[in-house]
Amino acid sequence: MFFEGSEKKIEVILADSSQKLRSFGQPFWADIVACANAEILSSVSNEFCDAYLLSESSLFVWDDRFVMLTCGTTTLADAVMSFIESVGEEAIGFASYQRKNEYLSHLQSSSFQDDLKKIRQTIAGNAYRIGHLDSHHHYMFSTKKPFIAPAADTTNELLMYHINGDAADYLRGMNQSAQGIRELLQLAELFPDFIVDDFLFEPFGYSINGIKGQEYFTIHITPQEKSSYVSLETNVNLSEHPVDIYARLLSSLNPGSWDVIGFNSAKNTDGFPAHLCLGSCSLATEQGYEVNFSHYQQLCHEVLIPEYL
């Protein structure tokens, strides 16, 4: 019943407006997604964005940029390579490739180092790891091109591990529904007026994409008890948002540990459960992204149960 929930992620911004990514059409994106060993399940669109729900996570396409996240044992670096081959390296204004640490990294078809070697054959960039190898850590690659990120270009990632309690029990249960999960997580309140597209996997697992104007959010739930993982990613400006999204999700999902990664997003732990910050890291990239990573654990001492194999 093991499933690797943690995601690999690519973000690409075009160098100029001579090409419009949305005009490439769904068949083009289906091919890119297929390179990662995933497929498109459904999509929603608004004036700015096409949001695709994938068999493994999500793809958001705007005219000038796209963000793709894939989990499991997908091969996202191959999708990256295929995209760059299609548009040409010179069309890329900025690209970043990110990889969260996996529960079972030895089951992956490549390491971040392997991915890096592949990507660097086509496009130059800096890469780094934040966080210790023997604890939560994240890998990032970003291109070296002369790109300056607008300060308002913010991304927020909340990655939750070992969820506990009523919500976790519901997500592992037989009687869940997509609507039930949306209500459980109070998503209509957290992301009011977003158009959403969601999918409940068998026997469990849940994905949702939401878009509203230029804003997006995506949540992916891998509830399996021994390796549970729930991720939220959004470009919503959290400091101006009427609801404290992180605090609400932490309260309902009650994870044993969680990571926060922010790009141009102020650190804010208001409303977090009693916690320890086990480590944190800040990094200013040449492109103007201020990256913050923090790894948290609940304050209570955890008595662990042996896992029989």
Next chain:
Amino acid sequence: MFFEGSEKKIEVILADSSQKLRSFGQPFWADIVACANAEILSSVSNEFCDAYLLSESSLFVWDDRFVMLTCGTTTLADAVMSFIESVGEEAIGFASYQRKNEYLSHLQSSSFQDDLKKIRQTIAGNAYRIGHLDSHHHYMFSTKKPFIAPAADTTNELLMYHINGDAADYLRGMNQSAQGIRELLQLAELFPDFIVDDFLFEPFGYSINGIKGQEYFTIHITPQEKSSYVSLETNVNLSEHPVDIYARLLSSLNPGSWDVIGFNSAKNTDGFPAHLCLGSCSLATEQGYEVNFSHYQQLCHEVLIPEYL
């Protein structure tokens, strides 16, 4: 410069005294060690025990039992299989196979699950993991045979990660010596009257075996800054020992985090630096071993430095 310091470990106790393991001789043990892709560097002996220093860790052989630890990408499960083939499955009274979580598990030639599958083809046993997959954790297999461990059969393991400070600098420096390391760690005081055999690797890395009567200790140092690891294993009864071995080593090596694993050994954190216990686990095996695992981190918040790749 990466080296995987964390060890795999096998302990075997014979079912009866019809065979004496020491009488098998060094060529036999060299073959067993070679199955793990390691080799014997040197040895010391006393009335009870032959202690071999290996290219990757250590082997201790008594007449009725042996303990072998190997680090790096060694294939200890193959050595286990070779030993069981040599003596016959019925000659085994008790065997346990243990594996610490690796920094880079994807570089290992097998997972614990792979090892388990191999070992279980020859000998039946229970296996379990203690500790979360996304944090420090340890795997253990032990045979199901009708063996009862004497209460005095104790093993103590102290595994230290991310060592810091003067001692760490010395261990990473160009001017270290085996004698300098013994003095740095005050080993003559921690283990008085032990016969020792040690080896300083190039460009760094250090191993020492010590024996005194039926007692043994072994310390292995992988000082590399990004993935440092120092392990101590000993069957010395810590509660009756005149010096607080754990507290001394933690004080001199100043690790960011450390694990303690005890078999029939009372938990005792006296003299530990200010710390958090991030998780702990107890387990009573059918053979009478009371196993305790605890994962500690220093109390201070750790500001991490990005690692450029």
